[in-house]
Amino acid sequence: SVIARNIHDLSNRRDKLFVNVNCAALPGELVESELFGHEKGAFTGATAQRKGRFELADGGTLFLDEAGELTAGAQAKLLRVLQDQEFERVGGIQTLKVNVRLIAATNRDLARMVKEGIFRADLYYRLNVFPIRLPSLRERPDDIPLLARHFLNKFAKKMGKTIHDLSPKACEQLLRYPWPGNIRELQNVIERATILTRGSLLEIGNALETHLEDQDMTGIPEQEPLGSLEAMERAYILKVLERTLWVVEGTQGAAAILDLNPSTLRSRMQKLNIRKPKPVA
Incomplete structure (x- = not known):
C-alpha cells in the first residue's frame, strides 16, 4: 500500500481520495456491496443506501490489496468497471459512471489461478498492464529503516507520542530479522514498539521477542538488495515510457498515462536518471 500511495501522491489525482481495500478481509457475501455500494432494501440489513469504494474513490485512486481473493461475482463487476467505467449498486438499476485509477496487489500466483479457472483470464490481463514485482523485505534491506520510520511517524502521530527516530539498536534488530510476513509484519512490530516506547527514540524491546525466539539470527545469510522504492518507481516509469515510445506529452503520452x-x-526522470536510449547506428 505504501507504493500505491506514493503513485497516488505523485499523480494529478493526489487532491482526491486514496481508498484502500483489503479484499481478503471482506466476507465473500459483502464484497460486491463494499466495492460497488447498495440500495436500501437490497438485502437483509441494508437499511439505507450506501456508496461503495468505487464511488468514494471517484477522481482518485482505489487500491485493491489481495485482489486474488475476489469472488467470481466481484471479478465480473470489476472487469466491467475497468472496461466501461460504469456499474450499478447492489439492488440498484441506475448506472453510475466513475473515473478511478485502480491499483491491485496480491501475494497469489494469478497466472496459475487463471489456468485453474479460479481467476478470470480477461480480468487478469486487464490488471496486468504494468506489473511491478515487489521484492520481499529481506531482498531489499535498505528499505527497512525507511519503511520503519514511515510507520513510526504514522503511529506516533496517531497515539499522540513524540518519538523522533529509531534507536541504533532498533535499526540493528530490524535489519537482522528476516521478515517472513514482509511489510505487514514490519508494520505490526513498529506499532507494538511505538506503544511500548517511553523515550524519544523508538526501542524495539520485546516487540520482536516472540519472532526472534523462533529464529537463529546468527544463521541468516546476508541478502543482496534487489530493489528499493525508487528502483520500483523507476521501473514503472520506464515501462510506461517504452510503451509510448518515449513520448511524454499529449493525450497518449507517458505523462497522461x-x-x-x-x-x-x-x-522525476531526471532524479531517477531515466534517459531515452540512443538509437542503434
Missing part, C-alpha cells in the same frame, strides 16, 4: 504533469514527469 501516469496522471502527471509533463514537467513533473521530466523532473
Whole structure:
C-alpha cells in the first residue's frame, strides 16, 4: 500500500481520495456491496443506501490489496468497471459512471489461478498492464529503516507520542530479522514498539521477542538488495515510457498515462536518471 500511495501522491489525482481495500478481509457475501455500494432494501440489513469504494474513490485512486481473493461475482463487476467505467449498486438499476485509477496487489500466483479457472483470464490481463514485482523485505534491506520510520511517524502521530527516530539498536534488530510476513509484519512490530516506547527514540524491546525466539539470527545469510522504492518507481516509469515510445506529452503520452504533469514527469526522470536510449547506428 505504501507504493500505491506514493503513485497516488505523485499523480494529478493526489487532491482526491486514496481508498484502500483489503479484499481478503471482506466476507465473500459483502464484497460486491463494499466495492460497488447498495440500495436500501437490497438485502437483509441494508437499511439505507450506501456508496461503495468505487464511488468514494471517484477522481482518485482505489487500491485493491489481495485482489486474488475476489469472488467470481466481484471479478465480473470489476472487469466491467475497468472496461466501461460504469456499474450499478447492489439492488440498484441506475448506472453510475466513475473515473478511478485502480491499483491491485496480491501475494497469489494469478497466472496459475487463471489456468485453474479460479481467476478470470480477461480480468487478469486487464490488471496486468504494468506489473511491478515487489521484492520481499529481506531482498531489499535498505528499505527497512525507511519503511520503519514511515510507520513510526504514522503511529506516533496517531497515539499522540513524540518519538523522533529509531534507536541504533532498533535499526540493528530490524535489519537482522528476516521478515517472513514482509511489510505487514514490519508494520505490526513498529506499532507494538511505538506503544511500548517511553523515550524519544523508538526501542524495539520485546516487540520482536516472540519472532526472534523462533529464529537463529546468527544463521541468516546476508541478502543482496534487489530493489528499493525508487528502483520500483523507476521501473514503472520506464515501462510506461517504452510503451509510448518515449513520448511524454499529449493525450497518449507517458505523462497522461501516469496522471502527471509533463514537467513533473521530466523532473522525476531526471532524479531517477531515466534517459531515452540512443538509437542503434
